[in-house]
Amino acid sequence: RLIIVAAGNTPFEERHNYPDSNMNDFGIHDPGQAWNSITVGAYTDKGSFDASEYPDWRLIAPPGDLSPCSSTSMTWQKPWPIKPDIVLEGGNMAIDPATGNADFVDSLQLLSTNFQHTIKLLVVTGDTSASTALASRMAATLMAHYPDYWPETIRGLIIHSAEWTEKMKERFNPRTKRKYENLLSYCGF
Numbered sequence: 001r002l003i004i005v006a007a008g009n010t011p012f013e014e015r016h017n018y019p020d021s022n023m024n025d026f027g028i029h030d031p032g033q034a035w036n037s038i039t040v041g042a043y044t045d046k047g048s049f050d051a052s053e054y055p056d057w058r059l060i061a062p063p064g065d066l067s068p069c070s071s072t073s074m075t076w077q078k079p080w081p082i083k084p085d086i087v088l089e090g091g092n093m094a095i096d097p098a099t100g101n102a103d104f105v106d107s108l109q110l111l112s113t114n115f116q117h118t119i120k121l122l123v124v125t126g127d128t129s130a131s132t133a134l135a136s137r138m139a140a141t142l143m144a145h146y147p148d149y150w151p152e153t154i155r156g157l158i159i160h161s162a163e164w165t166e167k168m169k170e171r172f173n174p175r176t177k178r179k180y181e182n183l184l185s186y187c188g189f
Helices: 012-017 020-025 127-145 151-160 166-172 177-187
Strands: 004-006 038-044 086-089 110-113 122-125
Touching (some): 004 127, 012 020, 086 127, 122 127, 127 151
Parallel strands (some): 004 038, 038 086
Antiparallel strands (some): 110 122
């Protein structure tokens, strides 16, 4: 069996401290530390919102970097595994100038179907739960196309097809083994 779990989210009230809250304060949640699961964090390519609707609001995460919600394994010591394994789109947030805190903006979130479709067809969603749903869809698509592949093979295809964005690489400028380890602990493979 292939098990896909969310890395877990940083506390909502700490997201304005991005990226420190992602790297230093809030590690990946149980059961995300499991060696044999695919642990999914969140990054974001979402970077625009209506400035007339949200005057003076500031984007938290730059597009292409880790999402403000995503926890990491930056503080873990050996022999714990490097997690998350991958990151997928989990949305972004903005700073409300009135409070100085992070808040959700619909255009920075993902669009999904509502479970009560007779009341409302679409809703916004985000964070590591949304990125885990995207990873689950990817795994299901691969399993449907390659029904004879072992779960380990599907896991390998997903993880080893991932690529770091330029923003992720810029954050750590990986030129040494330690900087590569930090990059892996921050956003996976």
